[in-house]
Every structure is written in structure tokens, then in C-alpha cells.
Amino acid sequence: MRILQILTRNLYSSQIRSTSPSLSSIFSNPYLISSPISLLASFGIAFDIDGVLLRGSNPIGGSPRALKRLYDDSGTLKVPYVFLTNGGGVPESKRAKELGRLLDVNILPLQVIQGHTPFKQLMRRFENEVVVAVGKGEPAEVMSEYGFKNVVSIDEYASYFDNIDPLAQYKKWIDKQDANQNSKPKHIALSNDPCSQRVQAVFIVSDSVDWSRDIQVLCDILRTGGLPGKEISHQPPLFFASDDLAYQALFPSERLGMGAFRIALESVFNAVHPAALKYTSYGKPNPFVFKNAESVLMQVLKSCHNNHQVDGGEQFFKTLYMIGDNPSVDIKGARQAGIPWFSILTRTGVFKGKENHDDIPADLVVDTVEEAVDYILNKECIS
Numbered sequence: 001m002r003i004l005q006i007l008t009r010n011l012y013s014s015q016i017r018s019t020s021p022s023l024s025s026i027f028s029n030p031y032l033i034s035s036p037i038s039l040l041a042s043f044g045i046a047f048d049i050d051g052v053l054l055r056g057s058n059p060i061g062g063s064p065r066a067l068k069r070l071y072d073d074s075g076t077l078k079v080p081y082v083f084l085t086n087g088g089g090v091p092e093s094k095r096a097k098e099l100g101r102l103l104d105v106n107i108l109p110l111q112v113i114q115g116h117t118p119f120k121q122l123m124r125r126f127e128n129e130v131v132v133a134v135g136k137g138e139p140a141e142v143m144s145e146y147g148f149k150n151v152v153s154i155d156e157y158a159s160y161f162d163n164i165d166p167l168a169q170y171k172k173w174i175d176k177q178d179a180n181q182n183s184k185p186k187h188i189a190l191s192n193d194p195c196s197q198r199v200q201a202v203f204i205v206s207d208s209v210d211w212s213r214d215i216q217v218l219c220d221i222l223r224t225g226g227l228p229g230k231e232i233s234h235q236p237p238l239f240f241a242s243d244d245l246a247y248q249a250l251f252p253s254e255r256l257g258m259g260a261f262r263i264a265l266e267s268v269f270n271a272v273h274p275a276a277l278k279y280t281s282y283g284k285p286n287p288f289v290f291k292n293a294e295s296v297l298m299q300v301l302k303s304c305h306n307n308h309q310v311d312g313g314e315q316f317f318k319t320l321y322m323i324g325d326n327p328s329v330d331i332k333g334a335r336q337a338g339i340p341w342f343s344i345l346t347r348t349g350v351f352k353g354k355e356n357h358d359d360i361p362a363d364l365v366v367d368t369v370e371e372a373v374d375y376i377l378n379k380e381c382i383s
């Protein structure tokens with residue numbers, strides 16, 4: 001059967017090479033070049049980042065070597081893959097460059113799916129509304145790149161209100177210049193009195209840096225219909241990029257993630273407000289994220305084929321591999337997403353067990369991402 005597959009693929013490969021040399025040069029792996037194109041790439045890969053490819057900024061588990069095997073000798077991508085992370089805080093274009101530098105491969109912005117990437121789809125709804133973006137990195141720049149025209153970071157927003165954070169004077173780490181945001185570009189067309197403009201939505205783009213201030217300011221915004229200091233009113237919509245309780249960073253044990261911040265905010269809000277907090281969370285394990293990753297993988301494949309017409313229905317890929325370190329996020333998500341997802345759990349991050357995870361077993365457990373890629377390429381007959 002395997003020999004038949006190889007023969008079939010090679011036959012299609014030679015057909016393409018003889019009729020369309022430009023395609024074969026763009027996407028040059030013979031096993032992936034065939035016609036009709038629905039037989040081209042029967043699989044794709046989604047890599048989690050933290051705890052699989054990187055710890056902090058350090059590559060782990062042979063990740064640069066593993067990724068290099070997805071390209072041919074000329075550096076052309078031969079296997080469609082994406083990064084599927086709940087992390088974020090910088091625009092996808094910037095993250096692609098940074099990952100390319102750390103992992104020593106050429107990465108397209110399209111291949112980077114971060115926790116906040118689905119916020120793009122809310123752009124039309126809030127395009128011209130005042131929205132607040134929360135989190136480390138460049139949350140307002142992220143939203144601005146998505147097309148939101150009146151977005152303000154929570155740092156900048158809080159700076160407009162005198163004494164909104166009663167603990168600010170004790171926070172020695174806050175640089176006055178940064179707090180005033182004078183040197184940073186503004187992403188909002190605020191009037192002379194920004195405090196009088198109603199906030200229409202709040203987006204938690206990445207991990208909150210200053211929990212005490214952010215919980216205070218968010219309670220102010222959310223309890224008053226977007227006008228801190230004013231009377232109680234309807235809660236504006238609140239969106240979280242992910243709901244990870246913990247993630248693996250440089251410290252030996254896991255660190256608290258956005259899910260932990262959500263619990264803290266929700267607990268405080270529900271204690272000080274008569275109605276329970278309403279919110280929407282994105283990120284893995286939400287099945288929507290995996291569905292979206294499938295269509296992005298298809299776009300990656302198409303971009304490699306110079307937008308060649310792809311025929312095919314819902315299930316073009318026979319197998320999509322999710323490689324992650326967190327059973328409750330990566331493995332649970334892939335399992336919930338079902339066919340064609342196949343889950344691979346590495347031992348380089350949150351999961352450190354000897355056998356499979358008891359409650360959320362993966363389809364395969366390996367030590368490192370390099371081992372996972374070896375397994376996939378062998379199974380798919382690609383050396």
C-alpha cells in the first residue's frame with residue numbers, strides 16, 4: 001500500500017514537473033506535488049510554541065533541526081505548517097520575523113496563529129469604536145494592525161485618569177515617561193477629554209503585566225458601561241485571547257497564564273457587581289481555533305502553490321498533526337476537533353509524565369518535537 005502511494009505520488013509529481021515547472025520550483029517536494037491538487041498535501045502540522053519549540057527565547061527539543069526538515073535544500077517550504085499558540089502580544093508579522101530568527105527558518109506572517117488572531121474577525125463590529133487593549137508587548141499595535149481604528153492600550157488609557165490606581169506611587173518599576181506614553185504613537189482619535197468617551201469593548205490581547213491595576217481599571221470600565229468613575233451601567237463586551245491556566249516558561253514549574261488572570265478578574269468583578277461577568281475566550285482548546293488552523297494551513301498550501309486552484313471539500317487534509325506540550329490545551333483541543341486531527345504530546349513543557357496523560361491521552365507521546373517530526377515524516381513517507 002505504501003509503495004503504491006509512493007508510486008502514485010511520483011507519477012503525479014513527474015506530470016506536474018513536465019507541465020508546470022514553476023509550481024515544482026515553488027513547492028518542490030515530489031511527494032507533495034501531484035494532480036489533482038486534492039492529492040497534493042495529505043497532511044499538515046500545527047506546532048505549539050512555548051514548551052515545544054521554545055522556552056523563553058531558547059530553542060528546545062531540536063526545534064531548529066526539526067523545522068528545517070520541512071523545507072527543501074533551497075529553503076522552499078515542502079510541508080504546510082503553522083504555529084498555533086495561545087501566546088501573543090505582538091503583531092503576527094513581527095512574531096514571524098522573531099520566530100524565523102530564533103528557529104533559523106523563513107516564516108510567513110500567515111503561518112503565525114496567536115491567541116488574539118481571531119480578534120481580526122471582530123474588526124468590522126468595533127472598527128470605529130473606542131476599545132481598550134490589555135497585555136504585555138504591544139496590544140494596541142496588534143489591534144491596530146487588524147484594522148481597529150480607535151484602540152488604546154490600558155497603559156495609555158489608565159494614564160488619563162488621575163488616581164485610578166491608588167497603588168501606582170508604590171510601583172517603583174513604572175517609568176514615568178512610559179506611563180505618560182508621550183513618545184509612543186497613539187492609536188485612538190481621543191477628544192480633549194478622553195475620560196468622557198465611552199469604551200465599547202475590552203480585549204485581553206496578552207498576559208496582564210500589572211494585575212492589581214488592570215483588575216481595578218477593568219472593573220471600573222466594565223461596571224460603568226465604559227465610563228470609569230460614572231454610575232453603574234451595562235457591561236461592555238469582554239474578549240480574552242486565551243484561557244490557559246498555566247504555561248511553561250523559563251522557570252522550572254509552570255507560570256500562571258491568562259486563564260488565571262480571567263479567574264482573578266471574574267472573582268473580583270462578581271464580588272463587587274450585582275451581575276456576573278460576561279466574556280468570550282478564544283485560544284486552544286476551543287474547536288473554532290482548530291477549524292481556523294485547518295483553513296490557514298490550506299492558505300499556506302495555496303500560497304506555496306501560487307494560489308493554484310484547489311478543489312476539495314471540507315476535509316482536504318487526511319491528517320493534521322497538533323504537536324503540543326499541554327494536555328488540557330493542545331491535546332484536548334485536537335481531540336475535540338476530531339478528524340483529521342492527530343495529537344502528539346511532547347515532554348519538553350507542561351507535560352513531564354513517563355507514560356501518556358491519564359485523563360487526556362494523546363494519540364502519541366514523544367520526548368521532543370524533533371522526534372514528533374521524525375515520526376510524521378516517516379509515516380507520510382517523506383525523508
Ligand SMILES: [Mg+2]
Nearest residue numbers: 048050051325
Ligand atoms: Mg505550550
